[in-house]
Amino acid sequence: MADTPSLPAFAAIIVAAGKGVRAGQPLPKQFANWRGKPVVRHSAEAFAAAGAEPIIVAIPEGADEIANDALVGLKNIQLVTGGATRQKSVRLALEALDAVNTKQVLIHDAARPALSDPVIARLLAALGSHQGAVPVLPVVDSLAVDAAGIMAGSADRETLRRVQTPQAFHYEAIIGAHNEWHSEANAGDDAQILLAAGGKVAHVHGDEALKKLTFAEDFMTDIPPVRTGMGYDVHRLVAGEELWLAGLKIEHDKGLSGHSDADVALHALVDALLGAVGAGDIGDHFPPSDAQWKGVSSGKFVEHAANLVTDAGYRVGNVDLTIICEAPKIGPHRNTMRQMIATLLGVDTWQVSVKATTTERLGFTGRGEGIAAQAIATVLKDA
Numbered sequence: 492m493a494d495t496p497s498l499p500a501f502a503a504i505i506v507a508a509g510k511g512v513r514a515g516q517p518l519p520k521q522f523a524n525w526r527g528k529p530v531v532r533h534s535a536e537a538f539a540a541a542g543a544e545p546i547i548v549a550i551p552e553g554a555d556e557i558a559n560d561a562l563v564g565l566k567n568i569q570l571v572t573g574g575a576t577r578q579k580s581v582r583l584a585l586e587a588l589d590a591v592n593t594k595q596v597l598i599h600d601a602a603r604p605a606l607s608d609p610v611i612a613r614l615l616a617a618l619g620s621h622q623g624a625v626p627v628l629p630v631v632d633s634l635a636v637d638a639a640g641i642m643a644g645s646a647d648r649e650t651l652r653r654v655q656t657p658q659a660f661h662y663e664a665i666i667g668a669h670n671e672w673h674s675e676a677n678a679g680d681d682a683q684i685l686l687a688a689g690g691k692v693a694h695v696h697g698d699e700a701l702k703k704l705t706f707a708e709d710f711m712t713d714i715p716p717v718r719t720g721m722g723y724d725v726h727r728l729v730a731g732e733e734l735w736l737a738g739l740k741i742e743h744d745k746g747l748s749g750h751s752d753a754d755v756a757l758h759a760l761v762d763a764l765l766g767a768v769g770a771g772d773i774g775d776h777f778p779p780s781d782a783q784w785k786g787v788s789s790g791k792f793v794e795h796a797a798n799l800v801t802d803a804g805y806r807v808g809n810v811d812l813t814i815i816c817e818a819p820k821i822g823p824h825r826n827t828m829r830q831m832i833a834t835l836l837g838v839d840t841w842q843v844s845v846k847a848t849t850t851e852r853l854g855f856t857g858r859g860e861g862i863a864a865q866a867i868a869t870v871l872k873d874a
């Protein structure tokens with residue numbers, strides 16, 4: 492859009508001085524990560540691409556460092572400290588524009604990150620014939636008047652619209668309207684302030700994508716219905732050790748060396764489950780330096796990983812395990828291994844696959860120096 496000569500010059504205000512209490516994010520929602528970058532950066536980039544100059548960003552007291560980090564690399568950004576309410580933050584940002592010859596300004600919630608060029612263009616076009624313009628959407632639900640939890644009436648949805656931001660104004664009209672606002676109450680938005688001052692505000696078509704990020708669930712988007720993880724492990728074969736594989740003790744002339752029971756097959760499975768939900772790896776959860784895990788059955792590690800899958804809001808779809816060794820033969824134990832793993836995961840046996848292969852006497856497995864295992868797990872989002 493920056494190379495679109497038809498857009499008139501305009502300034503932008505992004506109000507990002509809120510606390511984001513309802514969103515419950517680890518930091519104020521306007522600085523939280525959303526779709527790969529800080530919330531506030533999304534609309535700042537959209538305004539910059541559309542040629543807005545300057546872009547005033549109202550931020551909380553003392554948030555300069557986090558705001559500068561969030562907006563690093565963007566030109567024409569000017570930070571101002573916002574106020575105790577959204578309206579006061581807008582007012583302070585408007586005053587910061589007083590110093591430049593601003594004719595038109597778009598005022599936008601940082602909490603509405605999915606700002607697109609067409610909305611900006613529609614708003615600027617409407618300023619050609621109106622003092623103000625706001626993006627609106629139809630009301631698609633019926634509306635009720637609530638009186639202490641009881642329906643006390645309804646409203647005609649055909650006369651109502653859902654109002655979004657950016658809200659576009661002739662600068663002199665909106666700064667004048669803010670100066671004339673003497674009510675103790677806060678206006679819901681800037682269009683209401685211009686209307687109260689007698690100004691006219693045009694409606695232009697909004698964008699459902701411009702939804703305001705308000706609650707924690709608004710950040711839980713793009714959750715994949717299926718996730719996949721992969722695990723791989725190796726343990727050395729040594730004399731005098733027991734051989735545990737896929738939860739079974741196998742008679743063999745050597746066993747696997749390791750801190751726990753060294754069940755290389757279950758270790759690969761644990762890493763596949765942890766990988767599917769992004770929960771690190773087996774060493775993060777059961778460090779070999781921790782004495783409490785010496786000699787422990789690796790079945791406990793599988794149960795822990797399965798619990799983390801559940802805690803993440805997923806359930807195990809299927810797992811596929813491949814044991815790589817010249818000996819012992821795995822075939823005779825395969826079904827018992829499947830049943831053992833199914834029990835550990837709390838799934839049906841058909842959801843568990845156990846395979847085995849040699850490496851044709853090649854490499855460390857072919858020389859009988861160790862056993863390797865690889866696993867893949869899919870997890871499905873709970874409804």
Ligand SMILES: Nc1ccn([C@@H]2O[C@H](COP(=O)(O)OP(=O)(O)OP(=O)(O)O)[C@@H](O)[C@H]2O)c(=O)n1
Nearest residue numbers: 506507508509510511512513575576577601602
């Ligand atoms: N004193 C304030 C309050 C809000 N805002 C901004 O106004 C926009 C819309 O407000 P809202 O969604 O209510 O944000 P918060 O006030 O932060 O949310 P909450 O009410 O949950 O604390 C947000 O971008 C917010 O950062 C602001 O600049 N200054």
Ligand SMILES: C[C@](O)(CO)[C@H](O)COP(=O)(O)O
Nearest residue numbers: 577600654655656679680703
């Ligand atoms: C300004 C606004 O986003 C227009 O829909 C809305 O009024 C902000 O309300 P909030 O309670 O300050 O989030």
